[in-house]
Structure formats: structure tokens, C-alpha cells
Amino acid sequence: MVQDQIAKTWMGTFMASDAPVIACRNVWKIFGDDPTGYLKKMPSGHSYDDIRADGYIAGVKDVSIEVGRGEMLVIMGLSGSGKSTLVRCFSRLHDITGGTIEVEGQDIMALSEKELIDLRRNKMGMVFQSFGLLPHRTVLDNVAFPLEMRGQDKHARRARALEVIKLVGLEGREDYFPRELSGGQQQRVGIARSLAIEPDIWFLDEPFSALDPLIRREMQDEFLRLQEMLGKTIVFITHDFDEALRLADRIAIMKDGAVEQCDTPDQIVMNPATEYVRKFTEEIDKSRVVHAGILVKPDQKGEGDPVPAGATIHALASTLVSDTREFIPVVDNDTVIGAISRQEALHVLVGSN
Amino acid sequence: MAVLSTNSAGSKAPQMSSNKVATGLVCLAIVLTALQYAGLLPAWLHRLPESWIPPFAVWLDAAFNFVRTDLGLEKLTRWFAEGPLQFMLDTTANLLYGKKRWPRFEQIPWSAIAASAAVLGYYLGGWRLAVLAGGTFVWTALIGQWKIAMETMSVLLVAAPLAFCIGISLGIAAWKYAWVDRAIKPILSVLQTLPFFTYLLPAVIFFKVGPTAGAVATIIYAIPPMILMTTLGLKKVSPEVVEAGKMSGCSRWQMLRHVYVPAARTEILVGVNQVIMLCLAMVVLTAFIGMPGLGAKLLAMMGSFMLGRSFEIGVTIVLLAVTLDRLSKAWVVKLPEHFEKGTPWWKRHKYLLAGLGAFVFFTVLGQFVEWFAEIGRRQSLSQGKEIDTAIKTFLAFDIVQGTTEKIRYVLNVWVLNPFRDFLLSIPTIGFILLVVAGALALGGRKSGIYAAVFFGLVALTGWWDRSVITLYSVISAVILATLIGLPIGIAAARSEKWSKRVLLICDTAQTFPSFIYLIPAIMLFGITATSVVMSILIFAMVPLVRYTVEGLRGVPPEMNEAADMSGSTRMQKLWNVQLPLALPTMAVGFNQAIMFAFFMVIIAAFIGTQDLGQELQKTLAGTDLGKNFVLGICVSLMALTFDMAIMTWAERKKRVLGL
Known part of the structure; x- marks a missing residue:
């Protein structure tokens, strides 16, 4: 694909094989008192409701999915369908209960705390629905935060932070505090922060849901512009189908923790795999x-x-x-x-x- | 709806049975009391025979002695008291009032402190706070109380930061490790109900008499709220902020230092406010163990009935309390604001520079003009004698004297004494049964069991009569406070404007150190049992009024509108909508009133009572640590029983009402 090529030239080094950046196989995430023990004993074929009846919640249920280099995968589903949980498993904000997740060929569950911190400091960026900005830091300090955490010196991180702030169009507001900014501007700070370390993998958890429709549209355009420039590997969460269609290379539709279908927008619209997906796509302008x-x-x-x-x-x-x-x-x-x-x-x- | 109704039906079933049990217990208690009045009850059922009472005090003493000498704890504490703590106290004392001890620093001129305080006040909250902060220190100096006020402040300056550090560390530990939390919780609830005299004696024994012991008692007293606020704040940090920190690659220490603690800033600063206020309240009270300062002076003046001077000291204490409270609260809401690009350095730090400038100016001025450094005794504007005369003249008016005499007479002869005698006449077992029944009806089975165990222990200590008298003071004062406070609260809650005013008054009154409440009571009723009840009454009324107003104002507006649209009159609305919905909140206020009353009744021992407080105060003179603790625990157990039953009830009620 075109974007693939952009990504590869942009990153300079690209692997000979088309190995996926993120590969997860049979991933389970169960919430409850003893999830690991429960998963071991659980008979196969248990449905979401069966698990719930046993007092556990299946956040992610037997998901196998791959994200290619430079690809934009959009995960969508209704609230509570497990999309946020799945992404938090990718970044190991949640420890998974079963299965494996590999990021660039490395099993992330096998990483030590230090290695995990290194991975996040150098490879991953994440944007949050309600921004997750630190209220006591200025825009500049918020954006420079990940750089500060990995111990970069003051001048280097200031220079880099200013660069990213310019990129997201917040020039001149470096000294503002988050509460002095509008929602859209706050999310720009969140985006700038996630880009500061030049991550290879970019997670966005419903980044535009908290914004009103006009700003949302504007931010989506902004986001597409950035993506064209940077060509990152992206996992994007949304519950808004139109947004998904606008942005996605591939869409994964989730329900009750499981992926119902993962395919290109065309295929999902033309050949819905399940009744649920068909209902989901019914209303849109094909x-x-x-x-x-x-x-x-x-x-x-x-x-x-x-x-x-x-x-x-x-x-x-x-x-x-x-x-x-x-x-x-x-x-x-x-x-x-x-x-x-x-x-x-x-x-x-x-x-x- | 279906789910809701089955739920409430399910919870009703056990409550019905516990109500029945409670009724049974009350009947049994009545029978026992009736038998007692008929003279048919054997003596061992009326009061526990002496021989049954285990020597708790002796056991506790042995345990203390073991820890103190055999384990060498005393050596450690004495080292701390004579070493680092003494050093810190000397430093602040030298700085504030020139104590002339090593390390020698010059005394800071009062005008320099007042000016810096004014600048700080302006920075935090504009002109009003500047006038309040500056004015407080000017008043203190002019009235001739600078030295004693600074004696108090020098301990506060050491105790508050230490309490903050210990509190926040323990708070973080309790938040991080569940086992620390589990270990700390019960200790905290006992500490918060333990009468302050119980803090004092161990402090004296382990840390010597005077400022060091005062500081230690103060620190221990102020730690619990800091722990609670820290844990609360850390738990409330938004999960996305936490995840953002993790995704930024924070190590554990970085998470705590750069994410959790700054994000919990508000709660932590509220904790700081409480630490400061509790420290001030306690520092004043440590007068009882020979801590010099405002408290000691007030104690001496009240003891010799010099009302004018007591009044002036009271004003100083109140001003200090309000200033410290307002300044720290302004700090809580003060949020950083950015400067435009290119703002020069001096402009960014103008308040710091102004403060320093004022400080240096007045310090230098003080070198040349003596008045700005220290106001001598002769120069002070104290009007003690004149106020004394004024108060005495006022009290001597026939109307005033007649009224106070009458109130005293009616209260004592018709209400208080008969009530006390009646409570004392109830057999021990009967009394416990009544309390258990009450706890059972309010808080359910668990509260009932705790009530039985707690009051059983109180009976076993052998201090039953004194405990009942303590309880009598508490109950009668709280009932009187309810009779007065509730109508005030209800009336105030009717209008927005008055609610605000009354809440402001309550807020301010709550910052006063408890000791202050003795002054008006003693002024009006002299040193009598009535002033004990009166001081408790005023003190306990504050939370009652406050929570009544808050509860009534907190009723959701759509409920009020629904009632209005249903055509209810004001009274109907009050009785059928507002009061039922406000009741859980009001219960919290009632509970706090009881806790306050337990606190105050012990302090009121100073006036002369026959309860546990009196005995506690006596122990302060000696080294009878065992007895001191037994008495303290008695008070604590009684307070905890009420606390548990009422709070359980309020929480359940809130859940049922869906608030």
C-alpha cells in the first residue's frame, strides 16, 4: 500500500519481511478475583454471559489480531465492548490473562519493569479520551514530560517540545496551563505529548469523543495531516463509525470483548461477517x-x-x-x-x- | 424498579428482627430499673462488685514500663526530645521571641513578620487577606501579647511541618500497601476519639515537660487527618492521568513524585489546612502540661477570673486561627497562572521580592526605632482591666443577672440534676442494654455487638459512675444544642443568603480552638456545672447547624419543584420532602456534635466536673500512665459506639434514598 511505502521511507530502516508491528494471539483479559485460575479451568466455548454469571468480566475475549507497519487500525464498538481494554493490553497498561502479545517480535509480557519502561519511553505514544494532562504543568512541561522522564537534558527537551507544539499548531501557548485551554487545544497538547518521543506505535483512545462535532471534524483533518507527514503505526479507538471510515486502513469491530470482524472498510460494508456487524453498518451511506x-x-x-x-x-x-x-x-x-x-x-x- | 423493591424488601427483613430484639432489650432494661427502684435488685446487679474489676491500670502500667525501660524506648524518645526536637524548637523560639539559647539568632521584629504576613495574604487572596493577616500580627503586638503568641507559634512552626511529613508518608504507605491501610484504620479511629488529655501524659513521660512534650502531643494529634486526606487524594487521581504517566515511561518514583502527588494537590493542601488548625488547637491545650504561650496565659487568667485579659487572649487566638485557616484555604484554591512571554524576572517574582523587601525594611527599621522591634509592657494597648469592669458591670445588671441566674437554676434543679441522678440510678446492666438496643436499632447487628463489647469494657474498668456522668453531660448538652440548633438551621436554610451567612459563621467558628468556647460560658455562668454544659452546647451546636443547613440546601432542586407542583405548603414540603431527604446529612452533623461534645466535656474538667475528664486531668500531675490510658480508652469507647451506630445508619439511609 502507498502508506506502507511512505512509512518505510520515512523510517529509513525497514525490515525485509513484512512482520507485523503488533501481533496478538488468543488474548484474554478477564477481570475478577482470580482471573488466571478461572481462565485455566474455564471450559472452551463459554460465552460472555456465561463468564459473567460466574462473577468475572471478560474485557478481552480470545482476540487474535495483527497490526502491520504503517497501518492505521481502527477498533470500534459500543462502550463496554472492550476496545479500550484491548489497547491497554497492547501497551501493557493491563496485564493480559492469557495468550501472547508481541510488539516488534518481542513478547511484552516477558519484559521486566525496566524494559517495559524503556519500550514506552522510546517506542509508544498514547492519546487519551479526557486528555490525561497533568494540571500543574504548563503546555511546554506537559509535552516535555516523557522526555523529562527518560532523563533528557533541559535544553534538548525544550527544543523538541517546542517543535512538536508547533507541529500541532499551539505555538505561542507554551506557558499556558491546561485549564486555560479549550478542549480541542487540550487534546492538541495530548497529541503533542504522545509524539514528543517520536514513537513508532501510536495509540489513540477515542481522542476526539470529548470534543464537540465541529472541533472533532477539525481535529480529524489535523490528525490526517499529521499521519500523512509521519506515517506511524496507529491503533485508533472510536465508537463513531463515520470517524472510523474516514481514517481507517482496517476496522476491527468488537462486541462483548471479542472481535466480530476485522477487515477493510469496503469489506465490512459489503460483506458483514455477522448479523451484529450488518446492523452496525446498516445506516451508513455505502x-x-x-x-x-x-x-x-x-x-x-x-x-x-x-x-x-x-x-x-x-x-x-x-x-x-x-x-x-x-x-x-x-x-x-x-x-x-x-x-x-x-x-x-x-x-x-x-x-x- | 423491580430490582429496587426486592432489594429494599431484602434489607428490611433482618432490620425488623433487630428492631424486635432492641425492643426486648429496652423492656428488660426497664424491668431491671424498676426492680432497682423497688429495692429488689441485688447490689451486684446494680453495679459490678469491686472484686470483679480486673486491674487494667496495673497491667497497662506494667506493659508501658516494659516498653519504656526494658525495651529502651524511653532512651530513644528522650534522645529525640533533647536532641533534634529541642534544637528545632530552640531555633524557632530564638527567631520568634529571642529565647537566647543556642543557636543564637536575633529576634525577628514584630513589624517585619506582620508586613511579610500582609504581603503573603495579598498574594494568596487580595486585600482582605492582607488586612486580616497583617492586622492579626499588629493586634497581637499592640495588645502586648507578642511574646506569648510567639511561644505558641514557635511550637506550631515545628509541629505542623513534622506532622505534615509524617502524615503524608503514612498516607502514601497506606495507599500503596493494603496491609498498612488495614493496620492504620482502627488506630486512626481510636486516635480521633481519644480525649486529648490521653495524648498529654505519655508525651510528658516520654518527652519531658514543656515545649518538647507539647510539640510531640500536638504532632500526634494532627497526623490522622493528614493521613486520611493524602490517601483520599491519591485514590482520586484520574486513571487517565495515571496511564498518561505510565505511557510517558515513568518509573515508580517518578510516578509518585511527578504524577500522583501533584495531581492530588488539592486534597493534600486541605490536609495541610487541617494539620495547621489542629496543631493550633492542640498547642493551646498543651498549657495543661506546662507549655508556655497563649494557652497557658489564658488558663491562668480564666483560673483567676480575669475576664478582660482572657477575652483579649481569646481574641488573639481566634484571629490567629482565622488567619491561618484563611491563608491555607486560599493556598488550596490558588492555581498557577502563566506570564506572558518576555515578562522580566522581577515581575514574575514580584510578591516574593515585595515580601523580602518589607521584611528587610522593617528589620532594619527595628534596629533604629525600638518600637518597631519590640513593644514594651508599658506601651501595650491592653485594656484588660477596663474590659473586666465592663463585663462585670454588664453581668451585674439586674436583667442579665436575673436571666443567667434563672437559666442556671432551671437547668440545674429541674433538668440537669434529675437527669443525671436518673441515669446514675439505672443498673449497669440495664444501661448497657439500653445502649445496645439503641445501636441495634440504628446501625444493625454489628453496631449492637460493638456497643455491647465497648460498654462492657467500660463497666469492667470500674469507672462506671464517672463514665455515666461524662455521658450525661454529653447527652444533655447535645439534646439542648439540637433543640436550639435545629430551628436555627431550618430557618437559615430557607433562604440562599442566610444559608451562606450561617455557613460562613459555622466555618469560622469551627476554626476556633475548642478552648475558646469556655470563655463565654465562664463569663455568663461563672465556674459552675451550668457553664460546663453551656460550653459543650455552644461547641456542639456548630456542626449541628452547619449540617442541617447543608442537608436541607442539598435536597435536589427537582424534588423541591415536584413538591411545589404537587401543591404542598411550606410546612408540608419541609416535613414530607426536605427533612426526610436531609436526615442522613443531619445525622452526620448530629454525630459530629456528639464527638465534639465528648472532646469538650474533657476540657471542661478545667471548670470542675465529677466525670472522667476530672480524673484524667488529675493524672496529668503524676506518672500514672496506666490509669490515664484506662480513662482515655473509656471515653474513646463510648464515643466510638455512638460514631459507629449513627454513621452506619446515615450511610444506609443515604443508600436507600439514592443520594
Whole structure:
């Protein structure tokens, strides 16, 4: 993917293999008195409600998921579905009950306290829903906080912090205290802080949910701009499907601690894996999500002017409506990869199945 | 709704049975008392025979002696008292009133302290606080009490920081390690109900008479709230701030130093405020073990009935208390504000510079103009004699004298004495049964069992009669306080404006050291049993009024609106909506009133009572540590019984009401 390439050139060194940055296999996180003992004894196939009846809560339930380098994975679900818990397992803010999580090939549950601190000091950044700013520190000191913690000297961390503050557009407010800023500005501080150490992996836990809709939109644009520039590996949590569709390379939909489906937005919209996912996607305007590429029938050729594979059906609306061809050819990087059925595309456009 | 109703039905079942048990116990107690009046009760059922009473005091003494001499604790404490503690106290004493001990420093001129205090007040809270802080010190100097006030302050300056350090360390430990928390909790609740005389004697024995013992007793007394506030603050730090700290790669120490403690700033500073206030209250009280200062002077003046001077000292103490309270509270709400870029250094630190400037100016001035350094005895503006005469003239007016005489007579002859005699006539067992029944009805089975054990222990100590007299003072004063305080609270709660005023008065009154409450009582009723009840009454009324107002004002507005829209009159609304909803909060106030009363009744021993306080005060003269502790524990056990029953009731009620 394009973003992959950006990421690789940006990072300079890239591994020969496409090893995932985060790989988790059969991860469980159970809350209760003796979660480890309970998980060992628990018969397989226990549902969320069965576990709950036993007095335990399954925060994360048998999740296997991988995040590739430079990829933006959006985890979404309703509140209480376990998305925040899962991300906190990735960063080991929660110790998992079962399974393994590897970050860049390293089992994070095997790390000592010091190694874990080193990992967080150098590789990970996180943005929080209610910002998590330290109220007694200025913007500058908040942003420089992670640098201070790893013992960087005062001048170096000041210079770096000013750089990131400029990046998020808060120049001139370095000496303000968090309570003197608006919500959107506070979250910019949170973003700047998480970027200060130049992390490879960036976790964002519903970063824009606490903001009002107009600011949210603005912050999403800002975020996309940053991502284009930096090309980080990102795990982004949201409960807002539109937000997910705007940002995601892949979306994982969670329910009761388990991942219902993890796929590209196109696939989730066109081929929902479960009834729950289908209901979730029912209300949205599919034509804005689905790309021509996904509808391509490789055995068809079509005739006349081709359309690009990356265009959404919504963008092709006028062509689709005014055209008379049955099949329209689709090109990807100047090669024809097949053709879409105009009828099918029109169905997507008007929202009928 | 279905869940809710089954829940309340479930909790009702055991309560019904405990109510029945309570009724049974009350009946039994009545029968026993009736038998006693009929002369049919054998003597051993009326009071425990002497021979049954285990020698707790002797055992405790043996234990203390073992710890003290055999384990060598005394050597350690004496070393601490004569070494570091004495050094610190000498330093502050030299600085504040020129005690002329090593290390020798010159006495700081009063004007320099007053000016610096004014600048600090201005920085924290504007002109009002500047006038209050500066004015307090000017008053103290002008009235000729500078030296005694500084004797008090020199101990406070050592005790408060030490109490803060110990308190915050223990608080962090209790928050971090569950076992420390479990170990500390019961000790704290006993410490908070233990009468202060019980702090004093061990302090004297382990730390010598005078300022060192005073400082130690003060420190121990002020630690518990600091621990509680620290733990509370640390527990309340938002999880996201904690996670942000962790994701920034903080080590454990960095987490505590840079994340937890700064984020818990507000609660910790509230703890600091409480430490300062409790220290001041206690430093004044340590007069009883020979601590010189405001307390000692007040004690002496009240003892010789010099009301004018007592009044002046009282004003000084109150002013100091209010100043310290307001300054520390202003510090709690003071939040940092940023300066515009390029603000010069002197502007950023202008208050610090102004304070230093004022300090240096007046110190230098004091070198040349003696008056600014020290105000001599002759120069003071004390009007002690004149006030004395004024008060005495006022009291001699027929109306005043007639009223106080009448109140005293009615209270003593018709109310207090009969009530006391009645309580004393109830057989020990009957009395315990009554208390257990009350605890059972209020707090359920657990409270009932504790009440039985606690009061059983009190009976076993052999100080039963004195305990009952203590209890009688407490109960009668709290009942009188309720009769007066409740209507005041209800009336005040009717308007926003008056609620605020009354709450402000209560807030201020609560900062006064308890000793102060003796002054008006003694002024009006002399040194009699009535002034004991009166001083307790005033002291206990403060929390009662306060919580009544807070409870009534705290009723959710939509409930009030619902009542209004249902067409209820003011009275109907009060009785059917506001009071039931405010009751749990009011119960907390009632409980605090009882705790305050237990505290005050011991101090009132100074006036002359026949209760535990009197005995406690007597022990201060000797080295009878065992007896001192037994007496103290008696008070503590009785207070704890009430505390547990009422608080359990209030909490359950709150849950049921969904508040």
C-alpha cells in the first residue's frame, strides 16, 4: 500500500519481511478475583454471559489480531465492548490473562519493569479520551514530560517540545496551563505529548469523543495531516463509525470483548461477517465507503473509458448514472484489472441490495 | 424498579428482627430499673462488685514500663526530645521571641513578620487577606501579647511541618500497601476519639515537660487527618492521568513524585489546612502540661477570673486561627497562572521580592526605632482591666443577672440534676442494654455487638459512675444544642443568603480552638456545672447547624419543584420532602456534635466536673500512665459506639434514598 511505502521511507530502516508491528494471539483479559485460575479451568466455548454469571468480566475475549507497519487500525464498538481494554493490553497498561502479545517480535509480557519502561519511553505514544494532562504543568512541561522522564537534558527537551507544539499548531501557548485551554487545544497538547518521543506505535483512545462535532471534524483533518507527514503505526479507538471510515486502513469491530470482524472498510460494508456487524453498518451511506476496486469482476473486460480503482462509488455517481455501458473497465496503476457491473454499482449508490 | 423493591424488601427483613430484639432489650432494661427502684435488685446487679474489676491500670502500667525501660524506648524518645526536637524548637523560639539559647539568632521584629504576613495574604487572596493577616500580627503586638503568641507559634512552626511529613508518608504507605491501610484504620479511629488529655501524659513521660512534650502531643494529634486526606487524594487521581504517566515511561518514583502527588494537590493542601488548625488547637491545650504561650496565659487568667485579659487572649487566638485557616484555604484554591512571554524576572517574582523587601525594611527599621522591634509592657494597648469592669458591670445588671441566674437554676434543679441522678440510678446492666438496643436499632447487628463489647469494657474498668456522668453531660448538652440548633438551621436554610451567612459563621467558628468556647460560658455562668454544659452546647451546636443547613440546601432542586407542583405548603414540603431527604446529612452533623461534645466535656474538667475528664486531668500531675490510658480508652469507647451506630445508619439511609 502507498502508506506502507511512505512509512518505510520515512523510517529509513525497514525490515525485509513484512512482520507485523503488533501481533496478538488468543488474548484474554478477564477481570475478577482470580482471573488466571478461572481462565485455566474455564471450559472452551463459554460465552460472555456465561463468564459473567460466574462473577468475572471478560474485557478481552480470545482476540487474535495483527497490526502491520504503517497501518492505521481502527477498533470500534459500543462502550463496554472492550476496545479500550484491548489497547491497554497492547501497551501493557493491563496485564493480559492469557495468550501472547508481541510488539516488534518481542513478547511484552516477558519484559521486566525496566524494559517495559524503556519500550514506552522510546517506542509508544498514547492519546487519551479526557486528555490525561497533568494540571500543574504548563503546555511546554506537559509535552516535555516523557522526555523529562527518560532523563533528557533541559535544553534538548525544550527544543523538541517546542517543535512538536508547533507541529500541532499551539505555538505561542507554551506557558499556558491546561485549564486555560479549550478542549480541542487540550487534546492538541495530548497529541503533542504522545509524539514528543517520536514513537513508532501510536495509540489513540477515542481522542476526539470529548470534543464537540465541529472541533472533532477539525481535529480529524489535523490528525490526517499529521499521519500523512509521519506515517506511524496507529491503533485508533472510536465508537463513531463515520470517524472510523474516514481514517481507517482496517476496522476491527468488537462486541462483548471479542472481535466480530476485522477487515477493510469496503469489506465490512459489503460483506458483514455477522448479523451484529450488518446492523452496525446498516445506516451508513455505502457509496462513500465502497471503492470501484472492490466491485471489480476480473473476468469482465468492459469497453470505453476506464474508471480508477481507488474512486468511491459516490465519486463516480454521475458517470454511473449517465453511462449506458453494462460493464465499465477499472484501472489500477494504469493496468486494467477488470470491470464493474454498472447495475451493481448503482445498487450500492442508491442503497438497495 | 423491580430490582429496587426486592432489594429494599431484602434489607428490611433482618432490620425488623433487630428492631424486635432492641425492643426486648429496652423492656428488660426497664424491668431491671424498676426492680432497682423497688429495692429488689441485688447490689451486684446494680453495679459490678469491686472484686470483679480486673486491674487494667496495673497491667497497662506494667506493659508501658516494659516498653519504656526494658525495651529502651524511653532512651530513644528522650534522645529525640533533647536532641533534634529541642534544637528545632530552640531555633524557632530564638527567631520568634529571642529565647537566647543556642543557636543564637536575633529576634525577628514584630513589624517585619506582620508586613511579610500582609504581603503573603495579598498574594494568596487580595486585600482582605492582607488586612486580616497583617492586622492579626499588629493586634497581637499592640495588645502586648507578642511574646506569648510567639511561644505558641514557635511550637506550631515545628509541629505542623513534622506532622505534615509524617502524615503524608503514612498516607502514601497506606495507599500503596493494603496491609498498612488495614493496620492504620482502627488506630486512626481510636486516635480521633481519644480525649486529648490521653495524648498529654505519655508525651510528658516520654518527652519531658514543656515545649518538647507539647510539640510531640500536638504532632500526634494532627497526623490522622493528614493521613486520611493524602490517601483520599491519591485514590482520586484520574486513571487517565495515571496511564498518561505510565505511557510517558515513568518509573515508580517518578510516578509518585511527578504524577500522583501533584495531581492530588488539592486534597493534600486541605490536609495541610487541617494539620495547621489542629496543631493550633492542640498547642493551646498543651498549657495543661506546662507549655508556655497563649494557652497557658489564658488558663491562668480564666483560673483567676480575669475576664478582660482572657477575652483579649481569646481574641488573639481566634484571629490567629482565622488567619491561618484563611491563608491555607486560599493556598488550596490558588492555581498557577502563566506570564506572558518576555515578562522580566522581577515581575514574575514580584510578591516574593515585595515580601523580602518589607521584611528587610522593617528589620532594619527595628534596629533604629525600638518600637518597631519590640513593644514594651508599658506601651501595650491592653485594656484588660477596663474590659473586666465592663463585663462585670454588664453581668451585674439586674436583667442579665436575673436571666443567667434563672437559666442556671432551671437547668440545674429541674433538668440537669434529675437527669443525671436518673441515669446514675439505672443498673449497669440495664444501661448497657439500653445502649445496645439503641445501636441495634440504628446501625444493625454489628453496631449492637460493638456497643455491647465497648460498654462492657467500660463497666469492667470500674469507672462506671464517672463514665455515666461524662455521658450525661454529653447527652444533655447535645439534646439542648439540637433543640436550639435545629430551628436555627431550618430557618437559615430557607433562604440562599442566610444559608451562606450561617455557613460562613459555622466555618469560622469551627476554626476556633475548642478552648475558646469556655470563655463565654465562664463569663455568663461563672465556674459552675451550668457553664460546663453551656460550653459543650455552644461547641456542639456548630456542626449541628452547619449540617442541617447543608442537608436541607442539598435536597435536589427537582424534588423541591415536584413538591411545589404537587401543591404542598411550606410546612408540608419541609416535613414530607426536605427533612426526610436531609436526615442522613443531619445525622452526620448530629454525630459530629456528639464527638465534639465528648472532646469538650474533657476540657471542661478545667471548670470542675465529677466525670472522667476530672480524673484524667488529675493524672496529668503524676506518672500514672496506666490509669490515664484506662480513662482515655473509656471515653474513646463510648464515643466510638455512638460514631459507629449513627454513621452506619446515615450511610444506609443515604443508600436507600439514592443520594
